Amino acid sequence: MWRSVDYKRRFRMQIENSFLKVENLSKSYRADAPPVFEGINFEIERGEFVCIIGHSGCGKTTILNVLAGLEEPTGGNAIMLGKYIKGPSLERGVVFQGHALMPWMTVLQNVCFAVKSKFPDWSKAKISEHAMKYLAMVGLVNAEDKKPSELSGGMKQRVGIARAFAIEPKMLLLDEPFGALDALTRGVIQDELLKICSETNQTVFMITHDVDEAILLSDKILLMSNGPNARIAEIVINTLPKGRQRAHLHHDAMYYPMRNYLVDFLVNRSKDLQARSANGGLVGYQPIVVLPGIDAPVNQ
Amino acid sequence: MKTVSIKVKGAILSIVILLMCLFIWHMATTQKVVTSPSESVNSSEYNSLMGQSGGETVQKTGFPTLTQMGQTIYKQLSHPFYDNGPNDKGIGIQLAYSLARVGLGFLLAMLVAIPLGFLIGMSPLAYEAFNPFIQILKPISPLAWMPIALYTIKDSSISGIFVIFICSVWPMLLNTAFGVANVRKELLNVAKTLEVSPIRKAFLVILPAAAPTILTGMRISMGIAWLVIVAAEMLVGGTGVGYFLWNEWNNLSLSSVIFAILLIGIVGMLLDVAFGRLQKAVSYAD
Numbered sequence: 001m002w003r004s005v006d007y008k009r010r011f012r013m014q015i016e017n018s019f020l021k022v023e024n025l026s027k028s029y030r031a032d033a034p035p036v037f038e039g040i041n042f043e044i045e046r047g048e049f050v051c052i053i054g055h056s057g058c059g060k061t062t063i064l065n066v067l068a069g070l071e072e073p074t075g076g077n078a079i080m081l082g083k084y085i086k087g088p089s090l091e092r093g094v095v096f097q098g099h100a101l102m103p104w105m106t107v108l109q110n111v112c113f114a115v116k117s118k119f120p121d122w123s124k125a126k127i128s129e130h131a132m133k134y135l136a137m138v139g140l141v142n143a144e145d146k147k148p149s150e151l152s153g154g155m156k157q158r159v160g161i162a163r164a165f166a167i168e169p170k171m172l173l174l175d176e177p178f179g180a181l182d183a184l185t186r187g188v189i190q191d192e193l194l195k196i197c198s199e200t201n202q203t204v205f206m207i208t209h210d211v212d213e214a215i216l217l218s219d220k221i222l223l224m225s226n227g228p229n230a231r232i233a234e235i236v237i238n239t240l241p242k243g244r245q246r247a248h249l250h251h252d253a254m255y256y257p258m259r260n261y262l263v264d265f266l267v268n269r270s271k272d273l274q275a276r277s278a279n280g281g282l283v284g285y286q287p288i289v290v291l292p293g294i295d296a297p298v299n300q
Numbered sequence: 301m302k303t304v305s306i307k308v309k310g311a312i313l314s315i316v317i318l319l320m321c322l323f324i325w326h327m328a329t330t331q332k333v334v335t336s337p338s339e340s341v342n343s344s345e346y347n348s349l350m351g352q353s354g355g356e357t358v359q360k361t362g363f364p365t366l367t368q369m370g371q372t373i374y375k376q377l378s379h380p381f382y383d384n385g386p387n388d389k390g391i392g393i394q395l396a397y398s399l400a401r402v403g404l405g406f407l408l409a410m411l412v413a414i415p416l417g418f419l420i421g422m423s424p425l426a427y428e429a430f431n432p433f434i435q436i437l438k439p440i441s442p443l444a445w446m447p448i449a450l451y452t453i454k455d456s457s458i459s460g461i462f463v464i465f466i467c468s469v470w471p472m473l474l475n476t477a478f479g480v481a482n483v484r485k486e487l488l489n490v491a492k493t494l495e496v497s498p499i500r501k502a503f504l505v506i507l508p509a510a511a512p513t514i515l516t517g518m519r520i521s522m523g524i525a526w527l528v529i530v531a532a533e534m535l536v537g538g539t540g541v542g543y544f545l546w547n548e549w550n551n552l553s554l555s556s557v558i559f560a561i562l563l564i565g566i567v568g569m570l571l572d573v574a575f576g577r578l579q580k581a582v583s584y585a586d
Binding site: 118167 | 484486487489490492493494495496500504505508509511582584585586
């Protein structure tokens with residue numbers, strides 16, 4: 001099938017000019033307990049939207065925090081643009097799970113605080129203009145003088161997204177940004193995020209629990225096995241064509257194979273690796289690369 | 301009636317309670333004394349010695365009547381700033397002395413407590429190092445420091461300021477440390493990912509986040525300082541509202557003592573209200 005070949009070629013190219021590379025990452029919080037995750041290897045290409053899915057406790061947030069520079073891994077490295085990630089950087093914008101807006105600042109002040117951090121030499125007017133541009137981008141107008149406590153959950157999360165985008169990071173890290181939102185609001189913000197990301201060719205790493213969200217947004221989905229000793233079990237290439245829209249998603253021929261494959265992993269296969277690792281059978285394990293609905297799993 | 305709010309009702313009730321108290325005061329201080337025969341010899345002699353004669357409308361006790369009280373208040377408030385030498389100053393001047401001492405001691409305490417509280421709140425090591433000292437020094441009555449202060453400083457007025465300093469420093473220190481240590485980790489992570497400089501982080505993230513807790517500490521400190529200044533001034537004498545009160549006791553002018561007590565209460569309340577306002581100004585809804 002032409003489509004299969006095309007995807008595989010694209011996937012190989014990703015590895016050659018990798019934007020972000022994670023090598024053999026592991027984390028244990030206690031020396032006498034097994035690591036939460038180990039042997040984590042993956043790469044992200046520039047402009048790629050990558051989602052990571054896994055059950056609670058497999059260390060998704062820890063991986064994101066390592067990429068953000070907020071946590072140190074026990075072993076392994078994360079390399080972005082040829083540099084080891086050591087500590088937080090303005091090159092990586094983070095949208096936190098619980099929006100994390102400064103409650104005493106207005107919406108505009110919150111975004112300006114970030115802009116001023118990135119561009120300390122800019123004039124006040126320029127900073128404010130820049131912040132307003134990004135607030136408008138996430139659909140927040142006439143709310144700039146409100147305090148976060150006066151906003152709905154969806155609006156707060158939009159401010160968080162605007163704040164992360166406003167520093168024009170090379171990579172955006174999203175920690176389950178829509179987890180606390182109702183389905184309708186989530187859908188609207190997902191559409192906005194998709195639009196902004198494709199306009200700005202933003203590289204994104206995002207944690208989600210929502211399979212449909214992953215199918216809609218991502219180019220590549222990392223599936224994590226259960227913790228402890230969690231690993232990236234499979235790398236699923238999104239076989240739905242780009243320019244996906246929420247409303248038409250379920251009409252795509254690839255949608256159900258894709259969705260079934262992901263759900264099946266979460267329900268059935270996510271436990272498999274844990275059992276194998278207990279017997280020491282995972283040394284040097286490489287995740288399998290899958291194109292659901294196109295061909296059978298291949299080894300990387 | 302729904303139109304009368306609970307506040308108005310409360311105010312009406314307060315006035316009623318006040319009037320009742322004044323009435324009881326009035327009844328207790330202006331009752332006629334009917335001399336009983338068995339006591340008559342002794343008490344009439346005693347009464348005449350005290351400049352009173354039995355059987356007439358007299359004060360039951362030395363406690364001032366409402367009229368005397370009113371006269372005292374009027375006299376004191378009509379000339380609050382007179383100065384007739386060391387032992388006779390208007391209440392305004394005395395209050396100003398007390399407030400200046402409290403203000404200075406409080407300011408010094410702020411200068412020490414807030415930066416040190418920041419340090420203790422941010423660094424677990426500093427917390428462990430300072431905590432034993434704080435725990436031992438905190439429960440000491442500030443007046444217990446007075447002899448040491450008088451001996452080392454050799455100035456009663458500055459000793460008063462020192463006592464205010466030492467009593468205001470603990471609540472502020474502990475609250476600042478607590479507030480700083482409990483700034484939401486998420487907000488600190490935001491500052492980290494934005495590579496905010498330590499100074500900017502301290503002033504724009506940690507300080508506003510901890511401000512309500514710090515202000516609570518300051519409010520408690522101010523309350524304690526105002527309690528302590530009266531006692532300290534009674535002890536060291538010279539000036540201030542505490543000295544005024546003690547001086548009037550020595551003059552056996554109970555109406556002036558009551559006047560001073562009322563004034564201490566009102567000023568204390570105003571200080572608390574002021575800090576309550578400040579607290580409200582820096583607090584935020586989460």
